[in-house]
Amino acid sequence: MNCKYATLEKEHFITTVTLNNPPVNTLSSSCIGELRSLLQELATDDDTKTIILTGEGRFFAAGADIKEFVSKLGDHEQGLVLAEEGQALCDEIEALKKPVIAAINGPALGGGFELALSCHYRIVSDQAIVGLPELKLGLIPAFGGTQRLRKITGTATALDLILTSRSLSAHEAVEFNIAQQAVKEEELLKTAAALALSFVEGKSMTSVMRAVECIIQGSNESMEQGLERERKRFAELFLTSDAKEGIHAFIEKRKPDFHHS
Known part of the structure; x- marks a missing residue:
């Protein structure tokens, strides 16, 4: 598949999908659509046993493309479509039967954090921060963040993080059980690849x-x-x-x- 918003690398039955939508890897509608098609293809790819999702450059993903919202404000149906598109991508990632690891290399905010929350396992680099700042825009997380964060951290912590709109460091993400590991930036992809291999090596x-x-x-x-x-x-x-x-x-x-x- 020819991709505009991501690059693919396959090695040892591990496919690394790197978001590449400069400068901050925003999740535009077209990017979301491409990712959905790509992941549906990888779901049936015999050469892919596990998937690593990461970002190019300093950012994992800065979230939805807010500029797309401007022309759609005041339209209830367009609001539903935007939420449905983001939720569909995250739902499909979560429902994949092949393990999906989020290697969070930098800021994962708003929809970018929700994307990471839909993955089965999360590793953060020491350069990562995560958060759901949507209330500062007069909105709420709409790619599944209110539900997945609550399931991971519990209701009180989800309320705290969403209502304060505060971001968490890599250490704090592990402390709140949002990420399973925090590693140095230069070790992130190596650690993710070793983990991905351990999920499938020697197993059916x-x-x-x-x-x-x-x-x-x-x-x-x-x-x-x-x-x-x-x-x-x-x-x-x-x-x-x-x-x-x-x-x-x-x-x-x-x-x-x-x-x-």
């Missing part, structure tokens, strides 16, 4: 994808629904050649030779 993608599905979808379901999904996916794996290979390899004390089927 048939089980990796079902595990991601159960965890992510289960977070939006009742415990009963989540357990039902878990039972069904476990039973489905009993029919796969990879499960047969993995179990026999364990008994025979050798490395499994998975074919991801």
Whole structure:
């Protein structure tokens, strides 16, 4: 796929998607549309087992393109469309069955932070700051930020961060469980790549994808629904050649030779 707003690099079944919409990687409507198409393509790409999302230059993503809002103010339907486009991108990232890691290299603000929140794992560099400043514009986060931040941090902290519109440093992002790791800027992509490889190396993608599905979808379901999904996916794996290979390899004390089927 030819991309205008991102660059792709594939190595060891890891695809790194680098946002590239200078100067601050704003998420314009056309950028959002391109990212949606790209991620839908990677979802079925056999050469992609896990995805790293990062930004070119100093910014991860500064958020939605506010200049696009000017001509749409006063139009309720256009407001819905803008929110629906951003939510659709973030929903699709979260729903991907392949692990998605946000390598947050710099400021991730507004829609850029919401984009990172939709990823399955977040690593921040020491140059990163994150925040949802939308209330300063007379708006609210609308790419899923009010809900995902609440689920991650709890209601009180989400209220604090959104109502104050304050930004968090890399250390604070880890402290609030928004990011799982904070590393030096020069180590960010190396750390993300090592983590991505650990997610899939020596494992069957048939089980990796079902595990991601159960965890992510289960977070939006009742415990009963989540357990039902878990039972069904476990039973489905009993029919796969990879499960047969993995179990026999364990008994025979050798490395499994998975074919991801």
